[in-house]
Amino acid sequence: xxxxxxxxxxxxxxxxxxxxxxxxxxxxxxxxxxxxxxxxxxxxxxxxxxxxxxxxxxxxxxxxxxxxxxxxxxxxxxxxxxxxxxxxxxxxxxxxxxxxxxxxxxxxxxxxxxxxxxxxxxxxxxxxxxxxxxxxxxxxxxxxxxxxxxxxxxxxxxxxxxxxxxxxxxxxxxxxxxxxxxxxxxxxxxxxxxxxxxxxxxxxxxxxxxxxxxxxxxxxxxxxxxxxxxxxxxxxxxxxxxxxxxxxxxxxxxxxxxxxxxxxxxxxxxxxxxxxxxxxxxxxxxxxxxxxxxxxxxxxxxxxxxxxxxxxxxxxxxxxxxxxxxxxxxxxxxx
Ligand SMILES: NC(=O)c1ccc[n+]([C@@H]2O[C@H](COP(=O)([O-])OP(=O)(O)OC[C@H]3O[C@@H](n4cnc5c(N)ncnc54)[C@H](OP(=O)(O)O)[C@@H]3O)[C@@H](O)[C@H]2O)c1
Numbered sequence: 001x002x003x004x005x006x007x008x009x010x011x012x013x014x015x016x017x018x019x020x021x022x023x024x025x026x027x028x029x030x031x032x033x034x035x036x037x038x039x040x041x042x043x044x045x046x047x048x049x050x051x052x053x054x055x056x057x058x059x060x061x062x063x064x065x066x067x068x069x070x071x072x073x074x075x076x077x078x079x080x081x082x083x084x085x086x087x088x089x090x091x092x093x094x095x096x097x098x099x100x101x102x103x104x105x106x107x108x109x110x111x112x113x114x115x116x117x118x119x120x121x122x123x124x125x126x127x128x129x130x131x132x133x134x135x136x137x138x139x140x141x142x143x144x145x146x147x148x149x150x151x152x153x154x155x156x157x158x159x160x161x162x163x164x165x166x167x168x169x170x171x172x173x174x175x176x177x178x179x180x181x182x183x184x185x186x187x188x189x190x191x192x193x194x195x196x197x198x199x200x201x202x203x204x205x206x207x208x209x210x211x212x213x214x215x216x217x218x219x220x221x222x223x224x225x226x227x228x229x230x231x232x233x234x235x236x237x238x239x240x241x242x243x244x245x246x247x248x249x250x251x252x253x254x255x256x257x258x259x260x261x262x263x264x265x266x267x268x269x270x271x272x273x274x275x276x277x278x279x280x281x282x283x284x285x286x287x288x289x290x291x292x293x294x295x296x297x298x299x300x301x302x303x304x305x306x307x308x309x310x311x312x313x314x315x316x317x318x319x320x321x322x323x324x325x326x327x328x329x330x331x332x333x334x335x
Contacts, residue, residue, distance in 0.1 A: 009048065029109070031105070035103060036332070037069045044066070072088055089126065090111040090112070136279050143209075156326075164299070171210075210231060211234075233276045316330075
């Protein structure tokens with residue numbers, strides 16, 4: 001089968017190529033998906049560039065892509081939940097990475113039926129950003145009605161889902177974006193928009209119950225400057241905490257280094273009786289089922305910036321890596 005493969009660490013154009021590789025074999029609790037669409041996420045270009053080396057080296061050639069939508073082609077001998085022909089989507093487990101391919105394995109527990117009102121392209125835009133944000137805002141922050149939430153980078157893949165989910169939960173949404181995207185994020189449900197090219201969100205004062213830090217760097221510590229006492233910061237880009245370090249199975253030395261680096265953040269949090277969590281998202285089919293219902297009810301709509309053909313997937317990743325996508329970047333694997 002055809003699969004886009006990473007051949008070495010380096011720049012996107014010279015480190016990826018389409019190869020013919022064997023179709024994966026299905027084990028008892030897995031399904032084989034005939035891929036229709038996939039989408040890229042920043043982790044994909046970061047891995048190519050070698051940014052994740054500390055988490056474990058990649059052995060090349062390696063597959064790329066974590067989001068998939070398609071049709072069940074084969075089921076393992078224990079599978080009862082899905083049957084051949086079902087339309088499904090998944091953020092696949094790390095061990096199967098390579099959704100830019102004609103066939104993809106997924107664990108049953110990581111898979112759900114696609115939202116009944118969406119196409120394969122639309123469905124493939126959801127799993128990774130949807131699960132990350134559901135786990136950040138619902139599971140960790142427990143964002144509730146009437147609370148004020150600051151969502152950074154509201155116009156990106158994560159942000160466009162986050163604004164809509166927070167609005168659905170009844171929160172008052174403030175988001176950051178650049179001038180060209182102000183009306184776009186307002187239409188998605190942001191009550192207040194801060195143009196990061198001309199305004200500073202720190203001028204808001206300590207008004208937020210929850211900050212969703214999608215930018216990291218200085219923004220992580222700055223979250224506490226706009227947080228109310230006893231507020232919650234959930235970061236998906238900033239300082240990694242020891243819970244996540246353990247969850248990722250990092251070695252003891254790296255766990256100690258991470259705990260040391262995180263001291264400053266936890267000190268700032270404890271000063272205000274606030275909480276800080278770093279989230280590294282997990283695949284979860286049950287949550288994808290709940291997310292599908294949000295699309296079916298119209299509470300959330302898919303936001304796709306561009307859709308590329310399989311033969312253009314390197315250009316798709318190049319485009320995403322510029323950091324200015326307006327929603328998701330999708331790759332159509334087959335018609
Ligand atoms: N820990 C996890 O499990 C996890 C999971 C998913 C994602 N992430 C991380 O979360 C981050 C966001 O992911 P994504 O998929 O949303 O990325 P993305 O789609 O590439 O984000 C692009 C968006 O970021 C906006 N942006 C860039 N700089 C900004 C700034 N200084 N202030 C406000 N907005 C800014 C851009 O808006 P303009 O064009 O207006 O500049 C653009 O719309 C990435 O770093 C990713 O690695 C982590």
